[in-house]
Amino acid sequence: MTKFRGxxxxxxxxxxxxxxxxxxxxxxxxxxxxxxVIKIGMPLALTGPLGSVGQQLKRGGELWAxxxxxSGGLIxxxxxxxxxxxxxxxxxxxxxxxxxxxxxxxxxFTGITLSSEALAVVPKLEEWKAIFISSDNGDGRLTxxxxxxxxxxxxxxxxxxxxxxxxxxxxxEWQNVYAIGMDYAWGRNSVQVFESEMKRANKNFxxxxxxxxxxxxxxxxxxxxxxxxxxxxxxxxxxxxYNAFLAQAAQYRLPEKVQxxxxxxxxxxxxxxxxxxxxxISSMRYCFRLDNPKNKEFVALWQKEYDTVPDNxxxxxxxxxxxxxxxxxxxxxxxxxxxxxxxETTAIDDIxxxxxxxxxxxxAVQNGYMVKxxxxxxxxxxxxxxxxxYPGEKTTPACNKMxxxx
Amino acid sequence: MSLFAFLTTQSLNALSQAALLFxxxxxxTLIFGIMRIVNFAHGTLYMLGAFVxxxxxxxxxxxxxxxxxxxxxxxxxxxxxxxxxxxxxxxREASAFLMVTFGLALVLGEIVRLTWGxxxxxxxxxxxxxxxxxxxxxxxxxxxxxxxxxxIIIAVAIWQLLDRTRLGLIIRAASQxxxxxxxxxxxxxxxxxxxxxxxxxxxxxxxxLAAPLVTASVGMAARMIIDAFVIVIIGGMGSFLGSLIAxxxxxxxxxxxxxxxxxxxxxxxxxxxxxxxxxxxxGLLGKEA
Numbered sequence: 253m254t255k256f257r258g259x260x261x262x263x264x265x266x267x268x269x270x271x272x273x274x275x276x277x278x279x280x281x282x283x284x285x286x287x288x289v290i291k292i293g294m295p296l297a298l299t300g301p302l303g304s305v306g307q308q309l310k311r312g313g314e315l316w317a318x319x320x321x322x323s324g325g326l327i328x329x330x331x332x333x334x335x336x337x338x339x340x341x342x343x344x345x346x347x348x349x350x351x352x353x354x355x356x357x358x359x360x361f362t363g364i365t366l367s368s369e370a371l372a373v374v375p376k377l378e379e380w381k382a383i384f385i386s387s388d389n390g391d392g393r394l395t396x397x398x399x400x401x402x403x404x405x406x407x408x409x410x411x412x413x414x415x416x417x418x419x420x421x422x423x424x425e426w427q428n429v430y431a432i433g434m435d436y437a438w439g440r441n442s443v444q445v446f447e448s449e450m451k452r453a454n455k456n457f458x459x460x461x462x463x464x465x466x467x468x469x470x471x472x473x474x475x476x477x478x479x480x481x482x483x484x485x486x487x488x489x490x491x492x493x494y495n496a497f498l499a500q501a502a503q504y505r506l507p508e509k510v511q512x513x514x515x516x517x518x519x520x521x522x523x524x525x526x527x528x529x530x531x532x533i534s535s536m537r538y539c540f541r542l543d544n545p546k547n548k549e550f551v552a553l554w555q556k557e558y559d560t561v562p563d564n565x566x567x568x569x570x571x572x573x574x575x576x577x578x579x580x581x582x583x584x585x586x587x588x589x590x591x592x593x594x595x596e597t598t599a600i601d602d603i604x605x606x607x608x609x610x611x612x613x614x615x616a617v618q619n620g621y622m623v624k625x626x627x628x629x630x631x632x633x634x635x636x637x638x639x640x641x642y643p644g645e646k647t648t649p650a651c652n653k654m655x656x657x658x
Numbered sequence: 659m660s661l662f663a664f665l666t667t668q669s670l671n672a673l674s675q676a677a678l679l680f681x682x683x684x685x686x687t688l689i690f691g692i693m694r695i696v697n698f699a700h701g702t703l704y705m706l707g708a709f710v711x712x713x714x715x716x717x718x719x720x721x722x723x724x725x726x727x728x729x730x731x732x733x734x735x736x737x738x739x740x741x742x743x744x745x746x747x748x749x750r751e752a753s754a755f756l757m758v759t760f761g762l763a764l765v766l767g768e769i770v771r772l773t774w775g776x777x778x779x780x781x782x783x784x785x786x787x788x789x790x791x792x793x794x795x796x797x798x799x800x801x802x803x804x805x806x807x808x809x810i811i812i813a814v815a816i817w818q819l820l821d822r823t824r825l826g827l828i829i830r831a832a833s834q835x836x837x838x839x840x841x842x843x844x845x846x847x848x849x850x851x852x853x854x855x856x857x858x859x860x861x862x863x864x865x866x867l868a869a870p871l872v873t874a875s876v877g878m879a880a881r882m883i884i885d886a887f888v889i890v891i892i893g894g895m896g897s898f899l900g901s902l903i904a905x906x907x908x909x910x911x912x913x914x915x916x917x918x919x920x921x922x923x924x925x926x927x928x929x930x931x932x933x934x935x936x937x938x939x940x941g942l943l944g945k946e947a
Contacts (some may be wrong), residue, residue, distance in 0.1 A: 298776075301877050307776045315909050349878040436922070466881050470873050471671035471802075478796075492881070496872040502853055503783070503799035503871075505790055507723040524873045525780035528721075 290360070290586055292317075292576075293334045293352040294381075297365035299309035300340035302491040304520045305565055309363040309388060310335060312569025316555055326577055327584060334358055338369060343510070345369035346376060349483050353380045359588050362572055367391035369436040377402035381588045382493055383595070387564055387572035390438045390515070392445060392654025395613040399652060402588070404595055404614040405609070408537040408647075410488070411654040413515040415647045416535040416620035417486060418449035420640055426511060428456045430482035432473055434489050435462035441516050441654070442488040448655050458482050467493055470500045477510060481504075487514040495524040502528035520565040522634040529634045531599075532625045538567025538604060539623055539636050547603040551561055567603055574602045575609065575616065590613035607644075612651035620647035663794035668913055670793070674802035675907035676870075677809025678799055681864030683889030683901040684816065689857035690832050692833040693850055695755045696743070698760040701883030702770075707732045707865025708874035711769055712779045721784035721870075729862035732850060735766075736858025740851045748850075763879065769878050778877075781869035786793025794857055799871060810865060812860075829853060833896075883907045888927055894944025903942055 294313055296306035317331045325331060334352050338345040342570065352358040361384040364370045370389040376386055383402050390410030394403060421429065429450055433439030443460050450457040458480045463473055477485050488615055489497055496515075498521065501507065507530075514534040522529035540551050541560040550570065554562040562570070575598060579585055583594035599608035607618040620643075625637035649656055668915045686700045711728040714720050740761060747754045782788065783801040790797040820826040832849045838844045865878070872878065889908065893900025908927055915926040934942060 300880070303877055304777055304875075324882070352736045364851045382693075416671075461920045463920075466867075468881060468925070469912070470676045471670070471675070472668070472913050473920075475659075475664075475667065475671070476917065476920075481662075492778060492872070492875050495875070499873060500833075500871055503790075503801060505797045518778050522782050524875070526782070 265375045267333060275471075277654070284561065288329045289331050289354075290331050290580070291330060291334055291460055292573075293337050293349060293358040293360040294363040294417045295338050295348040295352070295359045295369075296343050296362070296363050297340035297345075297369065298335075298337040301493055302340050302365055302479070304491050304518065305388065306337070306363075306365045308518065308563050308565035308571045309365060309522075311558065312387070312562070313363055313365040313573065314571040315554065316570055318554065318557075319492075320573075320577065326580055327586075337397050338365070338539040339365050340369070342366070342369045342372035346372050349382075350374055350376070350380070353382060358516055360576065360586065360591075362387050363569060363577065364381060364389065364489070364651070366436070367394070368393060368436050371398055374398060374400045374403050383588055383591055385576050385595070386568040390513060391413040392649070393441065395615045395655045396652050399613055401614075402592060404609060404616075406518075406537075406573075406609075406616045406619065407568045408576045408620065408653075409615065410438055410515060411445040411649050411656075412620055413537065414442050414449060414486075414488075415534075415649070415656060416622055416642055417513050417515060417641050418446060419620070419646065420452060420514070420533070420535075421450070421455065421484065422453045426455075426480045428458055428480075428485040429484045429486060430458045430477055430480040430510075431460040432477065433460065433462050433484040434493055435464045438490075439444050443486070445655055446488075446515075452656075452658070462490075463493065463497075465493065468496060470497045473497070473502070474504050474506055478504070478506065484511040484513055488516075489514070489647070490516070490518070491572075495519055498532070499525045500529045507531055509638055511562045516564065517623070517625070517636070519561070519633075519635070520563060526633055529625045530627070532634075533639070534622045534623055534625070534636070536564055536621050536636055538564050538571065539621055539638055540567070540605060541623075541638055542621075543607055544603070546601065550603045568571040571600075571602055571604060571607065574600050575607070581610075585645075610648075610651065615648060617648045619644055648658045659796060660794060663796045663943040665912050666793050667796050667798055669910075670673075670802060672808065672906075672909040672913040673809070674805040675913060676905045677805045678864060678868050679810075679885060679889055679905035679908055680809055680813065680885045680902055681860060681867060683893065683905055684898065685857035685860030686891045687893060687901045688816075688900065689854060690862070690890065691898070692721060692829055692853045692914065694752065696752070697857070698756060698883070699739075699766060700858075700886050701879040701881075702763040702766045702862050703732050703736065703861040704868075704886075705737065705876065705878040706766060706770060707862030708781065708869040708878060709774050709779070709824030709865075711866030711869055712774070712781050712874045715781055721782065724781075724866055725784075725863070728793075728866040731860040731942070732862030732865070733855040737851050737855040739858075740854040742856065745847065749927075763883075768880055769877065774874070775875075776876055778873040778875035781866070783870040801945045805867060812863065816898060825852075829893070850858070859943070872887040885927070886896055888931050890932050891941055894938075895940030896945070897941065897943035900941055900943035922926055 298306040334349045359382045368390045390409040433443040469560040488542045517534040579595035579598045583590040597610045622640040625634040628635035669818035707728045711724040711729045714724040714727045721901040787804040838847045889904045916923045
């Protein structure tokens, strides 16, 4: 200690106490925020098994911000996206979001990728005084038992996707159905809703199985589906797991025996597995084939920017930010309280037609779509064709519910 | 499905999975056994194999050149890495290798992402093995049978190389006493480069062979590296035969476990590892017990 003679035990104690006092202070003084910039936090799962979903949300967000900024920004202010990678880990999602609040003074979030991440973030929103508008989270609980007032969902949820599939199945000849899901919040929730739907539709729900996130070999699961004797199987998977499942299912000729139906499918899936995705029937949250002027304009803009058509979550992220922008314009500010009140009654006419936020549980009511993957002109991979559209009143559960009555 | 058909297809499923696990684990254990290096970049090299395989298969229109060139390319990357970086570190302690191979994993992972993009890519199985055969009335992909055969061929080849050739003799000798081998006039550095290259190209073979099942994706590396370490730990660090047995054990436990107790699917591999470590702390065929 000779070298540091000036430092006594007392000064160490004193500075330690000061440090603790600072750390324990209710809130760090927020850094001065340049009043002319609107910061939107996107803690995304850019890597990990669902990295492809996070990448879509990023592209959707970036094109929106670029377009909006080029046309003068929003309420006269420029937009800045804060993008960070969470790896799909709920603890990291909370940490990165907290950093954005404390370091950058951010009070608006979107694009949090996994439902498990979103479920970890929502309890903190009140403390952070932040709004989170979901563009992707499926878990029904977010607008039901886990609902918090600062949460909004612009996207189609898992119960809504499951509902569209089940409305489609009701009209089909398939009687015996089985389900397989990724073993985490979203997969479990979606299969649970689907099961209750099938029971009310008087279909024979044979059973379900869940595969851990990151499963590489699906042979046993394929055997189980085959043995179940089901005519149709409902799938809630995404990312690498979904690709591996479809590629292997086709190698076992499963689709020849069982119709594959899924809650949601991204274009990244047929691009990764090719013909193995042919004939797949799925609900889709956004499809580039939607026939309306706003969507055609969006697809053209997207093709100019990225030289490809916009994918499922890219459209959803675009819609969520359009919804947010409409809310901010209505509120005339980004202050959390007034933005929340404004968003509660915001409605837009955009790429998916009329979409209106519902005040009771902050779920956006919108049409449900069913697609079938088939060969399409100008595409090297199977592309979705819209085969059924259901109105929002039919596909959205009652307020704060995630199952349906009829 | 009859019991016989069930057992046949499930066993073949397990064998094909074991083959993929074996390709993954054997390179890692070879490198550790002979060089005492824990290669954290192994999963990333596996992924590199899948992506190079994708590009070769796409440009030539056939899987076979990919199966040849991808392991070669990954092996070359391994040899270059050994020559340029690892060689300077042999006098350092083991943690230096951990850091530097982890660094390689990060850098290679980013290079792959920048080169091939973040999306998963399709690799089709070779034409000759794209079909199915009926086993006891159940369809079974011929590609999985091919994987089983490839696993056997490569296992025998490595065993013959290590046990029956002069090169194998030198490799084994260099792993036990490098100074003595060097004193006998053999270039130990060259042996190390070769071993590292062979270990890496085995990861490359694994990647390109797995690609038709799981597609080539940037998420592969992280998913595979844990499996690879579990195989090496169960089999015993550095044991070639151990990694073979471990791959078989894991695959059979996984395939039958997932069937009967699907809710514990994630736990089987780790429970097996725990069990082995309790009974034999050095792994099944490990030296340090």
